[in-house]
Amino acid sequence: MNAEHGILLDVEHLTMRFGGLLAVSDVSFHVRRGEITALIGPNGAGKTTLFNCMTGFYRPRVGRMQLNVDARPPFLLERMEAFRIAREARVIRTFQNVRLFARMSVFENLLVARHAALAHVSAASMLLGFPGYGRAARKAAERARYWLDKIGLTYAANQMAGDLPYGWQRKLEIARAMCAEPRLLCLDEPAAGLNPRESDILNMLLLEVRNEHAVSILLIEHDMRVVMRISDHVIVLDHGIAIADGTPEAVRREPAVIRAYLGASEAEAIVPARGPA
């Protein structure tokens, strides 16, 4: 029912409340297949809360999140447990504060991401090392090597992930998510703490993920170098409300966005300068 550029994720009237705080209020948007969608907004706008709702870490009381997949009924994410969202709907996320398995090697980190794919191999063939498991394990190692080559970290495959410099840890987290073969890759501030050169490399990586692997991306980002250059579609959140939704160009000119970021009075001057030259 959804063609090449159909809607992959459809979020409707999502509302999340913590006691008296309305963190996300009646937010509706969609993520189109094969696109990079950016979720931006000032600190505390509810972006990460939205992510947590989509990936099952929070359970919203109101709203519907539907992930459309070919050849089967859509997944209703609000009804699924977090690990099932990752395993079955294959919505895989990264975290604002990198969450690697620090005392495991880089390679092992990537293998853990293949756990779901390996889990269907029977326990006996695993324990005794039958060919079925051998094949699955070899495939897992191949995928891991592929993504390590992609991010240029192959030389460090057998080092502890926690010993890596910060920028590499961020990339490794994305590679790990890709090893889990996502339909929708959710990145929470992937460019945070990266220098301009590193965020350019990140841009290329994300474009490649979209173009060559046909993975749709939803990203939270503050770094406008990333957002404006690579996203196809931008959603702006402020105080839990979606205030703008459209192409990067259109969103940048939206008065509500300028107001949210800069306050009402000195609106016009600065926002265009933050975009790409």
Next chain:
Amino acid sequence: MQRARLLPLLKNSPTADAAAAAGIAVALALPLLGFRLVDSAQGLGLETRFLWVVYAALAVFVGRLALNILRLAREALHARAAPISRPQTMPRRRTRWPEAGCLALLIILALALPWLPFGDRNTVDRATLILIYVVLATGLSIVVGLAGLLDLGYVAFYAVGAYSYALLSQHFHLTFWECLPICGVLAAGFGVAVGLPVLRLRGDYLAIVTLGFGEIVHVVLVNWTAVTGGPNGIGGIPRPDFFGIPFAAAASEGGMTFAQYFGVPFSPVQRIYFLYYLILAMAVIGGALVWRLRRLPLGRAWEALREDEIACVSLGLNPTMIKLSAFALGATFAGVAGAFFAARQGFISPESFTFIESALILAIVVLGGMGSQLGIVLAAIALVGLPEWFRELADYRMLAFGAAMVLIMIWRPRGLSGERRPTARLKGVPQLATPAVAPAE
């Protein structure tokens, strides 16, 4: 003013530093050694032993001074040998123990033990005890070392195994070999039963709940007299036989004893050796199982769970199943070890399943280095074996125990066997001991 000059002096002068240490020793020793209650005809009296305090202070002073001088001498030597100091950021390459080789050597030694010159009956008996703790610690290392779930009530599963065998053999006349898998399964069931409600807990909270579970089992054993015999325990538990052939002086009607079957003269040592080899086989099989599991997705999932549960969930791992499998498998080890323990002793009582046992097993796991096989064996020898051999010094046992712990934590804070090594490697990529450095750009 005075202070400002005094502090660096204290830091720099070896004598002043030793004096300060002696001062602390006096402060500690005065209440501990200086006074003593004595029971005399007139009632309780206070005896003073200030001379002891002086001795303690002197010992500390001399020891500390020697340490300081040694350090200064070493620094002077280094300064002469290498005038340019090593940059602080360069980590020293740590020597690694060839773990597989050490383990193989230990297993060969263990196999040959009864034929070695010192391998008398007592030694084999003690080695059997050590191996029971090796099996227990291997099981606990799955829960604590790999899955990172701090379990302070592990001895409860050990008790479940022991009492299961005792009761099953008494009431249903099942043999040891029939009971062994049943005890494992029963203990695993208890593992799941405890695991289910505490799944949401981590760290301190989990430790408290498991501690409570251990105590509950102990209290039940003491008070449920009708079934467990209460504090009197259960006696006359059948000893294991050699796969159906009993170890006995005289055969029962129509049966054969081990000695008759193999045409050797009867000796009570035969059973002791058999038990020894049995527990050795269990320890080796258990160790091999854990070794293999660590290289499989399940073992990797345990370790990933220890590192970061939220990241695990975000990658599609079911934390409930992973935790339960760790709990159940760990408990199985304890159940099997418990059945063996009951069969070896022939008598069990709640006294064998107190918190101190849990603590001892946990100490073996921690001392051995989280999730390390070789470390567990060495730690079990150190914590279970040595106290057995130095029975005469039993009064100082806890002192030595504490000292050993302190020394280990200073020299090898990650346990005897050191740092964790990856269980899976990408081929053709070197393993570096130094932290990663981005390639030159």
